[in-house]
Amino acid sequence: MASPALAPVSDATTADTPALTLDGVSLAYVADGRRVTAVEGVTLDIRRGERLVLLGPSGCGKSSLLRSIGGFLPPSAGRVLLDGRPVSRPGPDRMMVLQDFDQLLPWQTVRRNLISALAWARGTRRAEAEAVADDMLRRVGLARVADQYPHTLSGGMKQRAAIARALVLRPAVLLMDEPFAALDAMTRRRMQEELLALCEETGVTTVFVTHAIDEAIVIGSRIVVMTAHPGRVRAVIDLPCGRGPDRGDPAFAALEARIGGLIADQIGDPGTEATHGRPEAEATDGRPAAEATDG
Ligand SMILES: Nc1ncnc2c1ncn2[C@@H]1O[C@H](COP(=O)(O)OP(=O)(O)OP(=O)(O)O)[C@@H](O)[C@H]1O
Ligand SMILES: [Mg+2]
Structure with a gap:
């Protein structure tokens, strides 16, 4: 369920x-x-x-x-x-995740990528967006690297981050x-x-x-x-x-x-x-x- x-x-x-x-x-x-x-x-x-x-x-x-x-x-x-x-x-x-490792905005941290997506696509307020983003990053095992920039992540972590950004919008x-x-x-x-x-x-x-x-x-x-x-x-x-x-x-x-x-x-x-x-x-x-x- x-x-x-x-x-x-x-x-x-x-x-x-x-x-x-x-x-x-x-x-x-x-x-x-x-x-x-x-x-x-x-x-x-x-x-x-x-x-x-x-x-x-x-x-x-x-x-x-x-x-x-x-x-x-x-x-x-x-x-x-x-x-x-x-x-x-x-x-x-309808959120899309591709094969490409570079799907996140490179000038934002992983956490900021999720928060921006929530603000832009769902109009979520800052405090709520932060809480939802942190929860999703925990679920995909990226809490530790939340404040890193995408280029510092491994391929697997980048794909996890792309999935997290897609799912956080509850498509x-x-x-x-x-x-x-x-x-x-x-x-x-x-x-x-x-x-x-x-x-x-x-x-x-x-x-x-x-x-x-x-x-x-x-x-x-x-x-x-x-x-x-x-x-x-x-x-x-x-x-x-x-x-x-x-x-x-x-x-x-x-x-x-x-x-x-x-x-x-x-x-x-x-x-x-x-x-x-x-x-x-x-x-x-x-x-x-x-x-x-x-x-
Ligand atoms: N932008 C495009 N302009 C013209 N033809 C295209 C374009 N994109 C795809 N095609 C053609 O449409 C057909 C289907 O392509 P598509 O990329 O959807 O296949 P695919 O099943 O995803 O292939 P792959 O497993 O290689 O990724 C192919 O013949 C391809 O050449
Ligand atoms: Mg294809």
Whole structure:
């Protein structure tokens, strides 16, 4: 159960409204006078408090989808709805954390970065902002370095600080684009566990992009496997009890192999008619993928 002090600020009219809806979303860019379709016809309902992972090969449009949810990239077709209302611009209800280590303002201390964000985005008064920022920095284990400048922190600490700055605003949706990709393997695993605990504590709805299958299984309560360019939904894997198997469990390796197969079998054969617009229903107990749904 999420702590009320950390719970997302939400305009939801009913608890049944999905936190986020992607309704036939296509995304396109124009580059050198040529139109590039990055994402085609993605439809997904993302439930409140869910950790949805977008997984797929490089260039399949994961970051583009995240940018669109963030309000930075309008769909060329379809709609993105937050609490049932169309997203038209960026806002503090959708905070983004990126792979890049330099996401904080370099001329402010870590603590000041959080306080400024609260004042700017939420209009929080000084004393309250200080208390909320200090509480969040304690939660992410950065109290000791609160008064340091971002350039003095390690990569892992910088990512913790970026997550703290995002969560302190109590966003409805936390958008994460490969936030741990540039960390060493040990730090990465620790950060994955810490993020899970924070998501549970705050109850924030999370959309997490990665191309690491093991990370998707650890982080996700649901995994969406996308096709190669242009990105469509290839398969949706609901994890039982909202969690993947433990790393040591043979079911983990089985699921990893199965997802690997789903990704591999369409690289080089992007967007076959067989998968177009018809995501596979996926079993989640380690059985082979339900290929039969391809017709
Ligand atoms: N600003 C842009 N202008 C033109 N084309 C773009 C732009 N950004 C992305 N694209 C194209 O859209 C497609 C999807 O890109 P996107 O960055 O969303 O993929 P991705 O799944 O995040 O890839 P990666 O795993 O490498 O980060 C690619 O073909 C890419 O070349
Ligand atoms: Mg990307």
